[in-house]
Amino acid sequence: MKKIFVPLLLACILSTQSASASIDVEELETLEKQGKYQIALDLIEPWRLENLSQEKALEVLLLQAKIYRKQGRFEEAISTLDYIEQNHYLNTPLVRTLNNEKGINYRRMSRLEEAEKHYYRALKAAQELENNTLIGLAYSNLGALYDHKNQLAQAMQFQLKAQGYLKGSDNHSIKASNFYNLGDISVRLDDYEQAEIFFRWALAEDKKHGEIVAIADSALRLSHVSFKKENYALAVENINEALKYLTQTNANESLSRAYHMLASSHMKLQQPDEALINAHLSLDFANKAQSSVQLIYAHISVSKAYLSLKQPHLAQNYVTDLADLVVEETHSPLAIHYYEVAADLASQQKKMDVAYAFLHKALIARKLNDVRINNQRAQTFRNSISSLVQRQQLEVSEKEKALAQSQLQHNKLMQKAWIIAGLSALFICVLLTYIYFIKHRSANLAAKLYQQNLKQKEKLLADISHELRTPLSVLKLHIEALEHNLFDDNSRAYSKINDKISQLNALITDVYQLSQAENNAIELNEQIQCVRTLSENYSYDIQRMTENHKLDFSREISIPEGATINIDKPKLDRVVTNLCKNTCLYTDSPGRVIFKMYQHKDYLNIEFQDSSPTVTDEEIPKLFERLYRVESSRSRATGGSGLGLSICKSLVELMSGNIDIKRGSLGGLDISISLPIK
Numbered sequence: 243m244k245k246i247f248v249p250l251l252l253a254c255i256l257s258t259q260s261a262s263a264s265i266d267v268e269e270l271e272t273l274e275k276q277g278k279y280q281i282a283l284d285l286i287e288p289w290r291l292e293n294l295s296q297e298k299a300l301e302v303l304l305l306q307a308k309i310y311r312k313q314g315r316f317e318e319a320i321s322t323l324d325y326i327e328q329n330h331y332l333n334t335p336l337v338r339t340l341n342n343e344k345g346i347n348y349r350r351m352s353r354l355e356e357a358e359k360h361y362y363r364a365l366k367a368a369q370e371l372e373n374n375t376l377i378g379l380a381y382s383n384l385g386a387l388y389d390h391k392n393q394l395a396q397a398m399q400f401q402l403k404a405q406g407y408l409k410g411s412d413n414h415s416i417k418a419s420n421f422y423n424l425g426d427i428s429v430r431l432d433d434y435e436q437a438e439i440f441f442r443w444a445l446a447e448d449k450k451h452g453e454i455v456a457i458a459d460s461a462l463r464l465s466h467v468s469f470k471k472e473n474y475a476l477a478v479e480n481i482n483e484a485l486k487y488l489t490q491t492n493a494n495e496s497l498s499r500a501y502h503m504l505a506s507s508h509m510k511l512q513q514p515d516e517a518l519i520n521a522h523l524s525l526d527f528a529n530k531a532q533s534s535v536q537l538i539y540a541h542i543s544v545s546k547a548y549l550s551l552k553q554p555h556l557a558q559n560y561v562t563d564l565a566d567l568v569v570e571e572t573h574s575p576l577a578i579h580y581y582e583v584a585a586d587l588a589s590q591q592k593k594m595d596v597a598y599a600f601l602h603k604a605l606i607a608r609k610l611n612d613v614r615i616n617n618q619r620a621q622t623f624r625n626s627i628s629s630l631v632q633r634q635q636l637e638v639s640e641k642e643k644a645l646a647q648s649q650l651q652h653n654k655l656m657q658k659a660w661i662i663a664g665l666s667a668l669f670i671c672v673l674l675t676y677i678y679f680i681k682h683r684s685a686n687l688a689a690k691l692y693q694q695n696l697k698q699k700e701k702l703l704a705d706i707s708h709e710l711r712t713p714l715s716v717l718k719l720h721i722e723a724l725e726h727n728l729f730d731d732n733s734r735a736y737s738k739i740n741d742k743i744s745q746l747n748a749l750i751t752d753v754y755q756l757s758q759a760e761n762n763a764i765e766l767n768e769q770i771q772c773v774r775t776l777s778e779n780y781s782y783d784i785q786r787m788t789e790n791h792k793l794d795f796s797r798e799i800s801i802p803e804g805a806t807i808n809i810d811k812p813k814l815d816r817v818v819t820n821l822c823k824n825t826c827l828y829t830d831s832p833g834r835v836i837f838k839m840y841q842h843k844d845y846l847n848i849e850f851q852d853s854s855p856t857v858t859d860e861e862i863p864k865l866f867e868r869l870y871r872v873e874s875s876r877s878r879a880t881g882g883s884g885l886g887l888s889i890c891k892s893l894v895e896l897m898s899g900n901i902d903i904k905r906g907s908l909g910g911l912d913i914s915i916s917l918p919i920k
Contacts, residue, residue: 267301277455277491279309300330307343312455316347323347338367338376342383349387357387375416378407382420389427398427415456418447422460429467438467455496458487462500469503474510481507494531498524498540505543509550518547538567538576545583554590561587578607766810766896768920773805773846776814777839780848784822788835791826793852800840807846808920810897817890818848821913824887825852834908846917852910862903 273282286306294302303326310319323340330336341364348357365380385400401424408417425440445460461484468477481504488497501524508517521543528536541564548557561584568580581604588597721739781797788795825835829852838849857865865887887903894901899917906912 267298267305270302270305274305274309274312275451275453277453277493279313280492282309296330300326300336304339304343311343311347311350314350316351319347320344334367334370338364338371341367342379345383345387349383349390352390354387354391358384361387374407375411375413378404378411378420379413379416380404381407382416382423385427386423389423389430394427394430398424401427414447414451415453418444418451418456418460421447422463425463425467429470434467434471438464438471441467454487454490455493458484458491458493458496458500461487462496462503465503465507469507469510472510474507477507478504478511494527495533495536498527498531498533498536500524501527502536502539502543505547509543509546514547514550517543518551521547534567535576538564538580541567542576542579542583545587549583549586549590552590554587557583557587574607575611578604578611581607766813768808768810770806770808771811773801773807773839773841774803776807776811777801780818780839781837783819784835784837787822787826791829792831793826793829794832794834796834796836798836798838798840802841805841805919807917809917813893813897814917817893817915820887820890821850821915825850825911825913828855829853829910830855833910836908841919844919846919848915848917850911850913851906851908854909856905856910859905862905865903 270282270285273279273285283306286302303322307319307322307326310316310322323344326336327340332340341360345357345360345364348354348360361380361383365377365384368376368380381400381404385397385404388394388397388400391397401420404420405424408420411417421440421444425437425444428434428437428440441460441464445457445464448457448460461480465477465480465484468474468480481500485497485500485504488500501520505517505520505524508514508520521540524536524543525540528540541560545557545560545564548554548560561580564580564583568574568577581600585597585600585604588594588600777799781799785795785797829835833853835853836849836851838847838851840847891901894915894917897917899915901913901915904912904914
């Protein structure tokens with residue numbers, strides 16, 4: 243029993259592994275949009291990548307690098323991108339993608355020179371692709387880079403240039419990034435009105451794109467601007483919207499920051515109870531994220547909430563913990579917040595000397611911080627102005643260089659122009675001579691064709707007149723005989739008249755159909771037909787007709803089960819009927835007729851073979867000509883008009899098929915049709 247069970251168990255395990263070996267790229271993209279980064283990474287395993295095509299593996303690796311970046315694992319992201327660069331063919335779109343991703347990772351690592359190098363490579367590739375959206379993305383990334391360098395004027399120029407390229411783009415993620423960057427620059431320039439507009443646009447584009455983390459981030463930035471504008475009620479509304487998306491992710495640090503901002507807004511709205519609840523939530527998520535900065539902010543929020551509720555005994559522990567957390571932040575804004583909270587606590591505990599000492603420290607730290615911020619802003623503006631001047635000088639230098647190159651090229655072109663002018667004049671003379679010769683030859687050819695067409699029309703009219711004259715003459719004789727009562731049996735005379743009228747009608751119908759076919763005036767009404775049913779119907783009809791002419795009939799049918807063909811059945815019926823009549827009329831009795839119908843590859847083949855008489859090799863190509871007969875008197879005697887095979891050829895070619903006549907093995911002719919199975 244165990245010997246049977248173990249192989250079965252192994253088979254089940256192997257089948258389960260093979261069934262789950264493939265990776266659904268769309269599922270990974272959905273997880274990435276939802277911020278479920280670790281779940282997505284767990285689905286990407288080396289043994290799974292081995293089962294993918296090279297194209298699909300590339301998609302998965304690029305997505306893996308993107309997720310590493312969003313997790314802050316920049317070294318791993320760059321390592322993945324280097325692997326792609328070494329193991330995949332680098333076409334222009336892939337070069338742009340790799341350099342764009344590397345630029346973002348190096349910027350986040352503050353390796354700005356390397357980031358700038360890759361950003362400009364991505365820009366060059368985007369320009370080669372002539373894709374405005376990708377060009378706009380490259381300029382937006384360069385703007386973010388110069389923002390990182392504190393060169394705000396240059397950063398704003400790049401972002402506005404990107405905005406121009408992104409107008410009309412349907413890539414909501416890139417447009418949202420551009421608006422977000424413009425909002426960040428506006429905040430740094432203290433232009434909160436403009437920043438609010440940009441962040442609202444970024445939030446709208448992020449919602450269209452559907453990436454949860456990006457939506458939450460834009461909503462948080464918008465709430466920060468509302469807080470700075472002292473519109474605390476709107477800030478609460480924006481933070482709650484951000485939390486609606488953040489709670490779907492594992493972004494603990496962002497959740498801590500959001501609840502801290504919510505607690506601060508409620509404090510400004512004189513709602514300490516709500517502030518306390520959100521402050522504790524901020525502290526919980528800060529502990530999960532193990533972020534020292536967010537732990538400081540969370541302790542500040544909790545302490546302020548308890549102090550606002552006049553509960554200094556509950557605030558005491560949090561302020562004590564806060565003192566340990568800000569020990570290395572002596573003159574930072576975080577230390578200032580600590581000093582103010584500690585002063586408030588000491589004041590409520592009636593320790594006025596301690597409160598005064600903390601307020602004095604807060605004042606000194608704030609002055610130092612203000613000086614530092616002002617120096618940074620001054621340096622930022624100096625860097626921006628210096629960057630703009632350097633860039634303008636570079637542009638002037640490039641323009642002068644381009645002007646010199648243009649002048650040099652102009653002189654070279656002028657030298658070549660005279661040579662080209664002489665060659666052009668010679669070429670025009672030769673061309674005019676050639677055109678005159680071609681026109682003269684074309685005119686002669688057109689005249690010959692015109693004469694040939696006239697002769698063909700005259701011959702056709704003569705042939706049709708000849709075909710009509712005989713039955714009309716017979717009709718006239720019979721009618722005159724009836725007028726003079728020369729027939730003993732009038733009913734027999736009327737029958738002959740009716741036969742001649744039918745013959746005329748058939749001739750006129752044949753001429754009309756042939757004319758319609760040759761002028762492409764016949765429309766096909768194709769429908770799906772069962773080939774076996776067609777073969778059975780045709781076999782039955784042909785057998786009856788051959789038996790009426792006292793001919794021996796046999797058939798050879800080879801059709802696969804369920805075979806179908808998309809065909810105009812009435813026109814195919816006409817072709818088969820015409821060929822059957824032709825075979826029966828021109829085969830001596832007793833004789834033999836073989837009907838074949840079989841499928842070969844993508845074609846349906848229909849074949850008629852008959853016994854003697856046959857025709858000479860010189861006459862076979864003429865059989866498809868209009869009104870051609872091998873024996874005119876015999877054809878009229880059998881009722882043939884000489885148009886049947888011409889009509890068959892036109893109808894078969896209309897149905898994209900081929901028809902061929904050759905000598906048959908039975909002593910007569912072999913007529914075969916080949917029709918494509920659509």
